[in-house]
Amino acid sequence: MCNICKPPNQQEATKSCMDCKASYCNECFKLHHPWGTPKAQHEYVGPTTNFRPKVLMCPEHEMEKVNMYCEVCKRPVCHLCKLGGSHANHKVTSMSSAYKILKEKLAKSIHYLISKEDQVRTQITELELLISQTEENGQLAERQANEHFERLFETLQERRSEMLRSIEQSRNRRMEQLRSQVEEYQGMLENSGLVGYAQEVLKETDQSCFVQTAKQLHVRIQKATDSLRTFHPAADTCFDEFVLDTSREETLLKEMCFGGDPPLIDLSQSKVYNEASICWRLADDHLPTDHHVLEYRRLVGPSQATDRVYGSNTIVNDLEPDSLYSFRVRSCRNSMFSPYSPEVAFHTPPAPVFGFLLSDKCGFSTERLVLNKRRDAVESVAGAAFLLAAERVQTGSYISLDYIIGDTGISQGRHYWAFKVEPHSYMVKVGVASDTKILEWFHNPRDTSSPRYDHDSGHDSGSEDACYEVSQPFILLTLGMGKLFIPKASSSTANPPASDPGNRVLPMPQRLGICLDYDSSRVFFYDADTMRCIYERQVDCSGTMFPAFGLMGSGKVQLEDFITAKRLTF
Numbered sequence: 232m233c234n235i236c237k238p239p240n241q242q243e244a245t246k247s248c249m250d251c252k253a254s255y256c257n258e259c260f261k262l263h264h265p266w267g268t269p270k271a272q273h274e275y276v277g278p279t280t281n282f283r284p285k286v287l288m289c290p291e292h293e294m295e296k297v298n299m300y301c302e303v304c305k306r307p308v309c310h311l312c313k314l315g316g317s318h319a320n321h322k323v324t325s326m327s328s329a330y331k332i333l334k335e336k337l338a339k340s341i342h343y344l345i346s347k348e349d350q351v352r353t354q355i356t357e358l359e360l361l362i363s364q365t366e367e368n369g370q371l372a373e374r375q376a377n378e379h380f381e382r383l384f385e386t387l388q389e390r391r392s393e394m395l396r397s398i399e400q401s402r403n404r405r406m407e408q409l410r411s412q413v414e415e416y417q418g419m420l421e422n423s424g425l426v427g428y429a430q431e432v433l434k435e436t437d438q439s440c441f442v443q444t445a446k447q448l449h450v451r452i453q454k455a456t457d458s459l460r461t462f463h464p465a466a467d468t469c470f471d472e473f474v475l476d477t478s479r480e481e482t483l484l485k486e487m488c489f490g491g492d493p494p495l496i497d498l499s500q501s502k503v504y505n506e507a508s509i510c511w512r513l514a515d516d517h518l519p520t521d522h523h524v525l526e527y528r529r530l531v532g533p534s535q536a537t538d539r540v541y542g543s544n545t546i547v548n549d550l551e552p553d554s555l556y557s558f559r560v561r562s563c564r565n566s567m568f569s570p571y572s573p574e575v576a577f578h579t580p581p582a583p584v585f586g587f588l589l590s591d592k593c594g595f596s597t598e599r600l601v602l603n604k605r606r607d608a609v610e611s612v613a614g615a616a617f618l619l620a621a622e623r624v625q626t627g628s629y630i631s632l633d634y635i636i637g638d639t640g641i642s643q644g645r646h647y648w649a650f651k652v653e654p655h656s657y658m659v660k661v662g663v664a665s666d667t668k669i670l671e672w673f674h675n676p677r678d679t680s681s682p683r684y685d686h687d688s689g690h691d692s693g694s695e696d697a698c699y700e701v702s703q704p705f706i707l708l709t710l711g712m713g714k715l716f717i718p719k720a721s722s723s724t725a726n727p728p729a730s731d732p733g734n735r736v737l738p739m740p741q742r743l744g745i746c747l748d749y750d751s752s753r754v755f756f757y758d759a760d761t762m763r764c765i766y767e768r769q770v771d772c773s774g775t776m777f778p779a780f781g782l783m784g785s786g787k788v789q790l791e792d793f794i795t796a797k798r799l800t801f
Contacts, residue, residue, distance in 0.1 A: 233254060234254050244278040245278065246276070247277065247279045248260075248264070251270075291317070292311045296309060297309050297326070298325075298326050302321070302323065303318070307326065398473050405467070429452060432445055493570045493571055494513050494569070495512055495513075495573075496509060496572055496575045501577070503556065505549075505550055506547060506793070507577065518564060524539065524561055553579060554579050555579075557576045580647040580744060581757075582748070585641065585647060587637035587639040589637060590635065593634075593635060593673065599611060599612060599633045600635055602635070608787065611633060611656075635780050636777040636780070637777050639777075641749055641776045642776075644750065645746065645748045645750075647747075648744070649745075650742070650790045653786065653788075655786075656712075657783060658710075658783045660780070660782075661710065661743060661745065661788070663778060664704065665777075666775045667774050704770070706770045713739050717736075741760055742791065745757070749772050752769055753768070
């Protein structure tokens with residue numbers, strides 16, 4: 232129909248203008264394309280609705296026609312795109328070359344599909360067969376499931392009928408016994424039963440008859456009297472022996488699983504603090520799952536379950552400190568649950584997690600310590616300055632540690648943090664230090680470059696070492712070369728180790744935790760994986776205390792993610 236004529240006088244279209252992208256009847260076409268005007272030069276065809284452009288224009292440069300083909304972006308471009316646009320550094324080819332290549336590829340692809348028509352038909356037949364088999368196997372699975380559940384229902388019905396029958400028999404027997412007892416007691420009432428008969432016997436005047444009758448009657452009266460004095464119901468009204476505890480069976484039914492192999496909790500990726508980050512993995516050949524459910528419980532409390540989890544990890548909040556929790560997970564697919572994974576246990580830290588990053592403003596040696604951008608890891612690098620210092624080492628001299636601290640201090644409460652020391656580290660000291668001690672470390676470093684520590688300066692380095700180790704405003708534990716070294720016993724050591732040096736050397740834990748109880752002035756060192764306390768000691772908390780790390784030689788310290796999570800900005 233003509234796009235110009237208005238209903239109800241709309242005429243049939245006789246021409247379509249490819250430039251105006253509209254269809255016209257004869258009269259409207261003459262009216263809108265007058266002779267001698269530019270519109271008279273427009274290209275027109277028979278009536279159509281397919282108004283594709285005669286020439287493609289560049290979407291980035293609307294006035295330019297596309298005349299090249301970008302092989303990187305796989306799209307037509309204009310010469311301005313190539314000269315200084317977004318395709319300046321891309322490889323382009325002429326439109327004719329691209330036309331020829333793409334046309335050949337398309338022709339080959341079409342020819343290939345046509346030549347494989349028999350194969351396509353065969354595969355369609357196979358797919359139709361698979362559809363039929365899927366339907367049949369699904370119906371078979373339904374029948375088998377119904378049979379299994381019917382057998383369960385029949386078994387339950389049999390047990391139910393048997394138990395109800397036993398209850399009914401017991402109830403009838405007890406009611407009969409109680410009714411007999413009621414009749415017996417009713418006989419003790421006046422003018423009825425035993426009492427009435429005894430009253431009639433008392434009226435007997437013949438002595439011989441009275442004696443003969445009263446002798447047996449007195450025995451019966453005596454029994455009734457004794458029964459009255461020691462009243463006991465003839466039957467128990469309680470049916471406790473018929474009360475069932477079906478909790479175990481209910482649990483088994485609820486945990487009846489049809490969802491394949493269970494997921495497994497990944498111990499290497501899971502971490503537990505005030506919150507638990509639990510990760511799990513599925514078998515390589517496991518089918519895709521709809522969601523997972525994580526169940527956890529404190530070992531002295533009831534179980535709790537998370538909402539549906541649509542990934543392979545989740546966070547559990549509000550865990551109690553210094554408690555043992557167990558976790559297990561199962562997956563769900565098509566409303567059918569897998570069995571639960573084996574339970575794994577984690578011990579929460581003894582105090583809330585203390586969040587901090589490593590300070591980049593504490594004045595550490597940037598020549599020997601490298602702090603990453605996230606400020607959650609520091610590495611000791613043996614550079615030129617370290618080599619020059621080592622060249623001065625003589626008897627009685629030593630090279631200093633390079634210290635770095637946390638960017639947040641502690642002035643009250645109990646706090647816990649954890650980190651990892653790389654096994655290849657030569658020597659790393661970890662612990663806590665007061666603000667005054669930190670100033671001393673950074674402003675008066677022990678270094679072989681100082682003449683005060685030359686081997687012939689007369690300075691007794693050994694005596695200072697002893698003082699250095701027992702100073703109260705800080706506690707540092709030494710790790711290195713895959714070992715952990717417990718400090719020598721002193722009056723401030725809560726659990727002094729044996730004097731034998733071999734007993735003071737332990738394997739380095741994969742992760743180390745530190746708990747500072749500021750109010751009690753004590754610091755505790757833990758194996759962060761098992762939460763076993765390795766060492767504890769009194770510390771002077773008169774000032775603000777900071778997490779402290781000292782490194783010498785090659786070494787690296789990495790803070791745990793939970794310690795830095797609330798401080799990092801992603």
